[in-house]
Each structure stands twice: as structure tokens, then as C-alpha cells.
Amino acid sequence: MIDAQRQQQWQAILTLSAQLHALAEAGDWDDLLTLYPQRDELLQAFFAQPVAEHEAAFLREAIPALQAQDQALMARCAASRDEAAQQLGRLSQGRKAEAAYHQFR
Numbered sequence: 001m002i003d004a005q006r007q008q009q010w011q012a013i014l015t016l017s018a019q020l021h022a023l024a025e026a027g028d029w030d031d032l033l034t035l036y037p038q039r040d041e042l043l044q045a046f047f048a049q050p051v052a053e054h055e056a057a058f059l060r061e062a063i064p065a066l067q068a069q070d071q072a073l074m075a076r077c078a079a080s081r082d083e084a085a086q087q088l089g090r091l092s093q094g095r096k097a098e099a100a101y102h103q104f105r
Helices: 004-026 030-050 051-103
Strands: none
Touching: 004 030, 004 051
16 A cells, blocks of 8 residues: 555645546636646656555556546547637638628628
8 A cells, every 4th residue: 555645645646637627627728727737747746756566556556547537638628629620610611701791792
């Protein structure tokens, strides 16, 4: 098992990961971009220390769970990006149609 300090560090990483997912679901990209580097710093600090043998079993399960969370976050971000691109395309088409209408009026 993992000691209390490392457990707190890992819990902070999980908490920030959950917050990132909630921000993505809400479309709050500014806050997401602010929070993401903080979570990265926590991950880097956590893994800057060598993993002790007694932590290995815990992390063998915890890391794939975090990776799954990150994949879900990236999928949500990609879906929102695609949505925004479609909306931008529709807006552009509308502007072109409006310009053509005014040109031939």
C-alpha cells in the first residue's frame, strides 16, 4: 500500500482530474486550460520520486484508471472541437450566402 503523504498527492491528482472532466463537460475551456498545468505539475512531482516496491501494486491499478479518465477527457475535448468547427463552418456558409444575396440584390 501507499503511505499517507503519497496517498494525499494521488488523491489531489484524482480530484483535479475529476474537475477537469467536469469543466470539459460544462464547456469551461478557460478554467480547464488554467487547471490542466496544475494537474501536470502534481503528476510530475508524484513521479519525480521513485516508486517504492510497496506502492507498485496500488499504482498498477491506479494508473490505468487515471489513463481512462484522461482518454475520456481527451474524447470530450475532441468532440467539442469538432462541434465548434461545424458551427464555424455553418456560420461561414451563412455569411457567404448573405454576401451573395446582397451582391445580387
